[in-house]
Amino acid sequence: MGLTLAQQLANIQINLGNNSFYTIIEIANSIQDAYNEIAALVLYNVKSVTLPWPSQLNWFDFVGNPALNVTDYLGTIAIFNNSTNQFLRDDVQIRDYDRLRRDWEWWSGTPQFWAAHSVQWIAIAPSYPANTVGLTFTLYYYAQSPNLISNLDDIDTTQGFLIASDMDDLIEFYVTADLLETMEEPKKATAWWKKYLDRIVQYKERSHNLAKYELLMRV
Amino acid sequence: MPVFDAATLTRFFNQGEVMLSQEYSFLFDRYSPALVANQGIYVLPDYIKSIRRITFNGMKLDPLPARNFREVFESATQVGTPFWYVYNNIGTNQIQLFPCPMANAPAGVDLWNEAGSNSYQTCLIIEHARISDNVNFITPPYFRRQLLKQWTARQCFGIEGAGQNLKLSAYFDGQWEIKKKQFFDYLDDIHGKSRRLVVSEIISSNYFPASPVLPIANYGIAVDEGQ
Numbered sequence: 001m002g003l004t005l006a007q008q009l010a011n012i013q014i015n016l017g018n019n020s021f022y023t024i025i026e027i028a029n030s031i032q033d034a035y036n037e038i039a040a041l042v043l044y045n046v047k048s049v050t051l052p053w054p055s056q057l058n059w060f061d062f063v064g065n066p067a068l069n070v071t072d073y074l075g076t077i078a079i080f081n082n083s084t085n086q087f088l089r090d091d092v093q094i095r096d097y098d099r100l101r102r103d104w105e106w107w108s109g110t111p112q113f114w115a116a117h118s119v120q121w122i123a124i125a126p127s128y129p130a131n132t133v134g135l136t137f138t139l140y141y142y143a144q145s146p147n148l149i150s151n152l153d154d155i156d157t158t159q160g161f162l163i164a165s166d167m168d169d170l171i172e173f174y175v176t177a178d179l180l181e182t183m184e185e186p187k188k189a190t191a192w193w194k195k196y197l198d199r200i201v202q203y204k205e206r207s208h209n210l211a212k213y214e215l216l217m218r219v
Numbered sequence: 220m221p222v223f224d225a226a227t228l229t230r231f232f233n234q235g236e237v238m239l240s241q242e243y244s245f246l247f248d249r250y251s252p253a254l255v256a257n258q259g260i261y262v263l264p265d266y267i268k269s270i271r272r273i274t275f276n277g278m279k280l281d282p283l284p285a286r287n288f289r290e291v292f293e294s295a296t297q298v299g300t301p302f303w304y305v306y307n308n309i310g311t312n313q314i315q316l317f318p319c320p321m322a323n324a325p326a327g328v329d330l331w332n333e334a335g336s337n338s339y340q341t342c343l344i345i346e347h348a349r350i351s352d353n354v355n356f357i358t359p360p361y362f363r364r365q366l367l368k369q370w371t372a373r374q375c376f377g378i379e380g381a382g383q384n385l386k387l388s389a390y391f392d393g394q395w396e397i398k399k400k401q402f403f404d405y406l407d408d409i410h411g412k413s414r415r416l417v418v419s420e421i422i423s424s425n426y427f428p429a430s431p432v433l434p435i436a437n438y439g440i441a442v443d444e445g446q
Contacts, residue, residue, distance in 0.1 A: 036360075036365075040361050043409075056335045056337065057335065059333065074409070075410060098272070105274070105339055106277050116409070117410070118246075119246075119410050121247065145361075181390070
């Protein structure tokens with residue numbers, strides 16, 4: 001069982017010498033920073049969502065486009081077309097689209113490819129023609145960590161974390177280091193950063209290679 | 220703890236974000252100028268850092284260095300459907316469409332076609348990496364605060380006066396470099412590479428299960444994709 005936010009707060013306050021230099025909100029903000037960074041570096045949060053296929057759309061902004069509205073989107077893993085029961089091909093890069101067709105944005109039909117473009121966009125080609133309705137796709141994606149602080153005056157300190165329970169100390173290491181350096185204690189902070197960086201490499205390895213043992217058996 | 224006023228903190232925070240977008244292209248935008256018949260040269264906004272792709276009526280134009288343009292076309296002035304754009308040595312923030320467009324065309328709207336207006340089919344679109352404006356084009360929120368804090372602290376502790384602490388400024392400079400590298404590596408992995416490249420170390424190794432192969436005697440030999 002992992003730690004709750006209240007337990008993390010208590011541990012961090014002890015690490016900082018139980019002083020009152022920081023408010024609970026400041027510590028909680030740092031915890032949120034740690035939580036966000038761990039999600040982006042480790043990619044531990046894998047989710048899926050089924051969405052309607054927009055017609056005539058090549059450029060997908062999952063966060064900003066209200067028709068898609070995947071608010072915790074971090075990056076795409078795969079896209080499954082539920083109408084053809086096939087995954088879209090992901091072995092082409094965005095430059096390859098221009099090699100396939102110089103005018104690929106005009107290309108209308110059943111989507112075949114998706115390619116990463118930038119933080120905001122992915123590109124899918126071809127696009128369904130106008131007035132296509134009732135078709136859906138499933139987006140498999142890396143998600144951000146949830147927001148811990150929805151209301152500054154009323155933090156729910158009973159909530160837990162989604163990261164593996166034995167990796168809870170990642171947050172403690174990060175926040176202690178972060179707050180120590182803000183207190184102008186860089187040497188003390190460096191020791192905590194080192195622990196954090198070592199552990200996050202471990203956790204990333206574990207998240208990406210969950211079946212490493214099994215795969216090695218195939219050699 | 221030195222007290223730095225909010226304006227100073229904001230200034231350095233924004234400065235860090237601009238520097239980040241100068242160093243690595245991660246913010247992308249589209250710009251569409253109104254075209255004028257027989258006019259080849261167009262001025263681009265100065266926030267454009269690097270052109271990624273230009274389309275005219277949805278058709279990709281090819282980039283052409285000014286030297287090649289001069290060598291091949293001399294002083295030719297052609298009017299027609301643009302096929303190339305000259306991107307350098309013709310003026311600050313200027314590009315030249317070649318051939319020149321033969322008719323006026325209004326600037327496009329809905330440049331990513333999110334509203335389904337298909338205006339890309341009737342205008343010129345310049346897709347480009349851009350410099351942050353600190354408002355709409357910003358660092359992803361899950362990296363922003365912790366990353367830009369490093370630059371802000373680095374700069375604050377370097378200010379002349381009571382709060383100056385050059386050792387601490389150097390420390391935060393080091394942290395800034397570490398966090399930047401983490402951020403750029405993340406962008407490369409998740410938003411740059413195609414997924415096939417991301418998993419290539421598995422599928423190219425011995426322990427990835429082989430594709431099923433039909434009996435060779437009846438169906439010839441199996442070949443890998445692309446061969």
